[in-house]
Amino acid sequence: MTSSTPAQEDGGATILEIGQQPGVWREVARRNEPATTEFLRAIIERPDIRVILTGAGSSAFIGDMAAAALRRHLGRRVEAIATTSIVSNPLDHLERHVPTLMVSFGRSGNSPESLATTALADELIDDVWHLVLTCDAGGALAKAHTGRANSAVVCMPERANDTGFAMTSSLTSMLLTCLRLLGPATAEHGEALAAAAEHVAGLQSDIATLARTKKRRLVYLGSGALEGLAQESALKMLELTAGEVDTYFDSPLGFRHGPKSVLDGDTLVVVYAATDPYTHRYDLDIIAEIRAQLGDDAVAVISTVPLPEEYGDAVVLPGLDGLDDALVALAYVVFAQYLALFTALEHGKTPDNPFPSGEVSRVVRGVTIYPMTRNGR
Incomplete structure (x- = not known):
């Protein structure tokens, strides 16, 4: 905690990270990323493309919020499937002969399921591309996909990498970025949303x-x-x-x-x-x-x-x-x-760390990722 961070009883870093969202959204909505835009354009032009929006926990819910809007905007098959579902049951969700754009959301990109999901997609889908939206350029997911011909990595503004326990500005910046790159969001929308968030504040x-x-x-x-x-x-x-x-x-x-x-x-x-x-x-x-x-x-x-x-x-x-x-x-x-x-x-909780004894951690630990067998089971 820095000297400028409120005490836990006053909201800690969490209250600052909630309050910074209008500024983060304005920055995200004004961004211009021609290389990523061109990468996606060539993929989405394929009439048979399938788009999977994936993440775990709050990152999975980003996909749930965005999927229908992207489906309408793109006129393509768009589905939200959590990494936790893909990792445990990959053959239920990944289709070998269907060209797929996998959009992965991850605040840190260090969750075991995040890396496992993209690896499974590479193994089980003949034609697959990855769009990684993350708040940590040094995270495992970003590192794994940076420089790959079939991947694009887009990092959120540095301040969106929440230090608090709960995802706040990290979640909304990734959602807005997804809606900007693949959906209906514009810079004007970003301004309207920022003003509405300021009203809530x-x-x-x-x-x-x-x-x-x-x-x-x-x-x-x-x-x-x-x-x-x-x-x-x-x-x-x-x-x-x-x-x-x-x-x-x-x-x-x-x-x-x-x-x-x-x-x-x-x-x-x-x-x-x-x-x-x-x-x-x-x-x-x-x-x-x-x-x-x-x-x-x-x-x-x-x-x-x-x-x-x-x-x-x-x-x-x-x-x-x-x-x-x-x-x-x-x-x-x-x-x-x-x-x-x-x-x-x-309730007297410390918002930046509601579980001081470590029962639940900011980045999930203790997950064993098992390899697929030759027959896929």
Whole structure:
């Protein structure tokens, strides 16, 4: 910790890394990388190309948030598959005769599954290319792919390599970079998202008040790309509170099919409202249903537009209405990060290291990677 880093009870490095995101996004959105752009253009022009977005933990959820937007933008087959799934079951996910662009997300790139996944792809796919998005140029994944003819490595701004335990600016910078290189993101989007994140930062006192309720259980709901955001939000709360707050995520429609059983008087539900008017109607239905069951204060809604009066209040982020939900997720996640941080502080946790005894580490350790046998099993 440097002399300029806040004390742990004031948020530590984590609060700085959450707050720096608007500046990081502006930098990322303005970047010009012609060599990488040309590398990708030649690959994506292939009509038979398959794109796999992969990572572990929060890095996997980047793919979940980005996949649909990339599929629409590229008109290609795009799938989000976690490295943890590929490593354990490679033949379920890798198709030898299908040309594949593998996009790997890794804050450090030192997770055992990160290297194993790209190695398995090289072994099991006839025609494969790699795009590595990472925050650490000295990490194992970046080193393994730098200088390779079938690989491009793009490093995030140095300050995006979070020193705190939880991924915050590292996650959002990799998501925005992916949406810029392969999806719909532009420099103008980066500015709008940065302004929306600054709006969220201005709500810190309100978010801290919400955290002081110390609800025992947090449920996050979102559709499409926002379901990936809901999963990331649930993990962020679980990580920073060292598991003291139970979390759950789902889609608004899926939640009714059994999972709604988790609701009780000690639950806060966060609903991420979609920008698509059709999908938004399902968000409104679940908001009304849960507020009728548990009360208005049991639901926090994050939206790009005000809700109709009969559905209650929402935290409205300006300047984002009509954007793809994959882009909107960048601004929404800042709310989730602050809520997790302030809740952790209410529980007396050290946010930069919620597990001082080492039960969970910043980079996963203890994973054994087994070689494939000759028959692939």
